[in-house]
Amino acid sequence: xxxxxxxxxxxxxxxxxxxxxxxxxxxxxxxxxxxxxxxxxxxxxxxxxxxxxxxxxxxxxxxxxxxxxxxxxxxxxxxxxxxxxxxxxxxxxxxxxxxxxxxxxxxxxxxxxxxxxxxxxxxxxxxxxxxxxxxxxxxxxxxxxxxxxxxxxxxxxxxxxxxxxxxxxxxxxxxxxxxxxxxxxxxxxxxxxxxxxxxxxxxxxxxxxxxxxxxxxxxxxxxxxxxxxxxxxxxxxxxxxxxxxxxxxxxxxxxxxxxxxxxxxxxxxxxxxxxxxxxxxxxxxxxxxxxxxxxxxxxxxxxxxxxxxxxxxxxxxxxxx
Amino acid sequence: xxxxxxxxxxxxxxxxxxxxxxxxxxxxxxxxxxxxxxxxxxxxxxxxxxxxxxxxxxxxxxxxxxxxxxxxxxxxxxxxxxxxxxxxxxxxxxxxxxxxxxxxxxxxxxxxxxxxxxxxxxxxxxxxxxxxxxxxxxxxxxxxxxxxxxxxxxxxxxxxxxxxxxxxxxxxxxxxxxxxxxxxxxxxxxxxxxxxxxxxxxxxxxxxxxxxxxxxxxxxxxxxxxxxxxxxxxxxxxxxxxxxxxxxxxxxxxxxxxxxxxxxxxxxxxxxxxxxxxxxxxxxxxxxxxxxxxxxxxxxxxxxxxxxxxxxxxxxxxxxxxxxxxxxxxxxxxxxxxxxxxxxx
Amino acid sequence: xxxxxxxxxxxxxxxxxxxxxxxxxxxxxxxxxxxxxxxxxxxxxxxxxxxxxxxxxxxxxxxxxxxxxxxxxxxxxxxxxxxxxxxxxxxxxxxxxxxxxxxxxxxxxxxxxxxxxxxxxxxxxxxxxxxxxxxxxxxxxxxxxxxxxxxxxxxxxxxxxxxxxxxxxxxxxxxxxxxxxxxxxxxxxxxxxxxxx
Numbered sequence: 099x100x101x102x103x104x105x106x107x108x109x110x111x112x113x114x115x116x117x118x119x120x121x122x123x124x125x126x127x128x129x130x131x132x133x134x135x136x137x138x139x140x141x142x143x144x145x146x147x148x149x150x151x152x153x154x155x156x157x158x159x160x161x162x163x164x165x166x167x168x169x170x171x172x173x174x175x176x177x178x179x180x181x182x183x184x185x186x187x188x189x190x191x192x193x194x195x196x197x198x199x200x201x202x203x204x205x206x207x208x209x210x211x212x213x214x215x216x217x218x219x220x221x222x223x224x225x226x227x228x229x230x231x232x233x234x235x236x237x238x239x240x241x242x243x244x245x246x247x248x249x250x251x252x253x254x255x256x257x258x259x260x261x262x263x264x265x266x267x268x269x270x271x272x273x274x275x276x277x278x279x280x281x282x283x284x285x286x287x288x289x290x291x292x293x294x295x296x297x298x299x300x301x302x303x304x305x306x307x308x309x310x311x312x313x314x315x316x317x318x319x320x321x322x323x324x325x326x327x328x329x330x331x332x333x334x335x336x337x338x339x340x341x342x343x344x345x346x347x348x349x350x351x352x353x354x355x356x357x358x359x360x361x362x363x364x365x366x367x368x369x370x371x372x373x374x375x376x377x378x379x380x381x382x383x384x385x386x387x388x389x390x391x392x393x394x395x396x397x398x399x400x401x402x403x404x405x406x407x408x409x410x411x412x413x414x415x416x417x418x419x
Numbered sequence: 420x421x422x423x424x425x426x427x428x429x430x431x432x433x434x435x436x437x438x439x440x441x442x443x444x445x446x447x448x449x450x451x452x453x454x455x456x457x458x459x460x461x462x463x464x465x466x467x468x469x470x471x472x473x474x475x476x477x478x479x480x481x482x483x484x485x486x487x488x489x490x491x492x493x494x495x496x497x498x499x500x501x502x503x504x505x506x507x508x509x510x511x512x513x514x515x516x517x518x519x520x521x522x523x524x525x526x527x528x529x530x531x532x533x534x535x536x537x538x539x540x541x542x543x544x545x546x547x548x549x550x551x552x553x554x555x556x557x558x559x560x561x562x563x564x565x566x567x568x569x570x571x572x573x574x575x576x577x578x579x580x581x582x583x584x585x586x587x588x589x590x591x592x593x594x595x596x597x598x599x600x601x602x603x604x605x606x607x608x609x610x611x612x613x614x615x616x617x618x619x620x621x622x623x624x625x626x627x628x629x630x631x632x633x634x635x636x637x638x639x640x641x642x643x644x645x646x647x648x649x650x651x652x653x654x655x656x657x658x659x660x661x662x663x664x665x666x667x668x669x670x671x672x673x674x675x676x677x678x679x680x681x682x683x684x685x686x687x688x689x690x691x692x693x694x695x696x697x698x699x700x701x702x703x704x705x706x707x708x709x710x711x712x713x714x715x716x717x718x719x720x721x722x723x724x725x726x727x728x729x730x731x732x733x734x735x736x737x738x739x740x741x742x743x744x745x746x747x748x749x750x751x752x753x754x755x756x757x758x759x760x761x762x763x764x
Numbered sequence: 765x766x767x768x769x770x771x772x773x774x775x776x777x778x779x780x781x782x783x784x785x786x787x788x789x790x791x792x793x794x795x796x797x798x799x800x801x802x803x804x805x806x807x808x809x810x811x812x813x814x815x816x817x818x819x820x821x822x823x824x825x826x827x828x829x830x831x832x833x834x835x836x837x838x839x840x841x842x843x844x845x846x847x848x849x850x851x852x853x854x855x856x857x858x859x860x861x862x863x864x865x866x867x868x869x870x871x872x873x874x875x876x877x878x879x880x881x882x883x884x885x886x887x888x889x890x891x892x893x894x895x896x897x898x899x900x901x902x903x904x905x906x907x908x909x910x911x912x913x914x915x916x917x918x919x920x921x922x923x924x925x926x927x928x929x930x931x932x933x934x935x936x937x938x939x940x941x942x943x944x945x946x947x948x949x950x951x952x953x954x955x956x957x958x959x960x961x
Contacts, residue, residue: 104544122915122917124890124891124892124893124915125891125892127890127906127911127915128890128892128893128894128902128915129902131902131905131906131908131909131911132905132909134911135909135910135911150916152916152917152918152921153918153920153921154917154921155885155889155890155917155921155922155924155925156885156889156890156891156925158882158885158891158925160891160892161878161879161881161882161891162859163840163855163859164874164875164878165859165862165863165866165875166875166878166879166882166938167879167882167929167934167937167938168784168863168934168937169784170932170933170934171928171929171932171934174928174932175925175928178924178928208786212785222928222931222932223924223928226924269840269841269842269843270842272846273841273842273843273845273846281544281546282546282547282846283545283546283547283659283846283847284546284547284549284552285546303661303662303663303668307804308804308839308841308843310804310839310841317836317874317877317878323805323808323809323837323839324839326808327804327805327808389908389909389910390909390910391909392905392908392909394905394908395905547802547847586796586849590794590849591849591850592792592849592850592851593848593849593850593851594849595849628794628795628796654797655796655797655798655800655801656794656796656797656798656801656849657798657801658797658798658799658800658801658802658843658847659801659802659847670801670802670807671797671801672797672798672799672800672801672806672813672815673797674795674796674797674800674815677810677813677815677816678810679800679801679803679806679807679810680801
C-alpha cells in the first residue's frame, strides 16, 4: 500500500555507507559508459568503496514490462542477482538506473509478498547454490547524493556558474511508493543538488512527464506516440530557457538525448538541449577528469555548457564533431 | 434516591455540539462547566460564510446561543482553557482545568461530554495538487475565509475561475483515509454556489466522483446550485495541478465523456478529509476512551453517544457530522448526562 | 456493436487476466479518472483510456479489449499507479492483459521485435546489445573513459541466465510467439462505437 512514503534520506538510507554494491545497468554500461565512470569517480572522492560483480546479469525487467515473456524468468533472475549481493557481500545495493531500480524493487517486492513465487524462484536458482532471502536493501545513487549533499557541496571545485539546469526525474524511481525520498508529483531534491553545485534550477511545466523510453519505445511507437509526447516535454523546457537537462536513468538519457535529432526531422523543435546523467553533472562540479565523464557518447553536443562553467573549448574530444 | 444536581457536568469544547449540550443542561438547571480552548464560542461555525441547506448565516445562530449561555445561572463558561488532567473517582472524574495564564482550577464532574470536534487533514502529501506549494490552492476552511472577505465587499478585480476538488484525503486508501467525510459534498455545493452569488461573472467548477446529498432538503440544495446558480459539475477526480502563467492548470478526466480535459483556474479549493482534532486525540488519551482506527471516539455498541460510564460524545469528535447532527448529538449527550446524574445510588 | 448484453460479460475475466495475482484490488476502483487525467498517452490518444479499460475488465467485457490497439499504448510510466487513491497497479494489469491478447493471437508484432534482444541477452548477459557496428562504438566509448572495452559479465552468469530462460519455458514461449498467427488489431475504443453511418 502506498503511504505518502516521503522520508528523509537519513530515514531511508541510514548513515553514509563505507562500501556499497553497484548494480551494473545494461543501457548505462553500453550507451553511456561515462555515467558509470562518473559515479565511480564521485564515490572515490567521497571515500566510498565500490564493488561490482561480473556474475551479475541484466535485471531482465525491461522486456518483461513489454510483455515479451512471462514473469517467471525475471523473478528468478532478480532473485539470483539479489542473492549474489546478499550471500557474497552483505552490502546495500545501489542502482544507477531508474529502470534497474524500479524492476528490482518491484520484482523483489513481489517475491517477498508471494511465497509461491519466492519458492519458484529459489527452486530455479538453487541448483547453483543461490538463495534469495529478501534481505538486501535496494537504493538508487541519487538517494546517496542527497544524503551526502553537504559533503558534495563542500567538495565543489568547478561551481556551475548559474547554469540553467532542469530536472528529469523519470518515472521508475518516483513511482515506487515503497519508500522514496520525495513527493512523486512535486519532487525538489534534484533541484537542491543543482543549487549546491552552484547552478540555477529551472522548473518547467512538463518536468514530471515520462520520457516514453520504457515501453513506448520498446514497441517502436516512436513516431505515433513517443515523439509527439517528447515534443511537448521539450517545448515546455525550451520555453523556460533550459540549458541542460539531467537524468538519473540511462534509458531516459537515451530517449531525451538520442531522440532529439529524430524529433527535429519530424518538425518538433529543434531543441539542442544537452542531456547528461546527474552523476556526470556532479562529477563535473567535483573536478572529475573530463575524459572520465565520457561526453563523447552524447548525441546532442554540450553546446557550450563547458565554456559556461569555465572549461575551455576543445577540452575534450567530441565523438560527434 | 436523590437528584445529584449539585454534581457538575463538564462539557469539553465550545462548538455547535458543546453549546447545545451546555444549553440543554443549563435550561434544566444542571450545573455545567463549558471549557473552550479559544477565546470565543461557536467553533468552526464562526469560520463559515454561509450554511446548508438554507443559506443561513451561522452568526445568526451562534450569537443568541452565546447570550443564552451567558444569562443562564447554571452555566459557567471557561474560555482560553483546556482540561489538563483527570482522575477517575467514585462519582465521576476529578479534572484539572488550566487557563492560558497557567492557573488551574479543580472540578468534580459527575458526567463528561466530549465535544472537541475535528481538524482538516494535512494535505502536504498531495504533491499532485500543490497545497502549500502553489499560491491559491486552499483547503475548504481557508477558502471560507476568502468567501468572508468577498462577502464583506473585498472582491477581486477580475472575476475568477474557482475549481473545487472533492474527496481529497477521503475515500483514499493510498495516501488518505478510506472513509467518506460526509459533509464535503454539501459544503462544496454551498461554497461553489456562494461564489456565483457574490461574483456573478465568476465561474465555479466542482470536480467530483459522486455527490452525496442525503438529508432533508439536501438534494434540492445541490440541484439548485447546479441549475439556478449555474455551477458546472465535472465528474472526475483531478489528476494534477500545474502552475501556468500565474494561474493554475488542472488535468483531469471527464469520466462521463471518457475524455481527458484541462481546466484553467484562479483558485483551487480542496475538500480535505475530516480528521479528529488534536483536542479529540488528547481527551481520548486522557480519559482512556475507546477510539476507532482513525482516531474518532467510539461509543459503546448500540449506544448513540455513550462512550463509557459517565462519558459521552457529541459532534465531529465521533465522526464527521453536519451542524444539525452536532446539535442533535449535543442534546442527546445532555439528556444522557442528566440521566446518569439522577441514577439511583 | 449497438448494445452490450450481460450474456457477453464474463464474471471470471478479472481472474483470467490477473493470472499472477498482482492486481488483486481491482474492484476497489472508484472510476474516479485520476489515472486517465494524468496519463501522458491519454493526453495524445484520447481513445486510450485506462479507466475505461479497467471498467471493461471489471464488467467482464472482452468486446473491445483483446483485439484493441489501445492496450498496447501504455508506456509503464506508472503515473496512474502513483495517483490512484486505491493503489491499483495498472501497469501490472496491462502487462497481464497483453499476455491474454497474445494468447488469442493479437499483438505479436509489438513483442517479437523486442524479444530478439532477449535472445541476444541469453548470449551476452546484457539486454539491448546492438549489432557489430554498435558494439564497436561501445567499445570505443568505454575505452575512452578508461573502462574495460566490454562490460564484464562472466560466462557463468551468461550460462545461468540462459538456463533460467530455458528452464522456465520462457525461451520456448518466445519462439512460439514468433511462429504464431497474427490476427488484425483495431482501435477498438474509437472504432468500436460506430455502427451504422
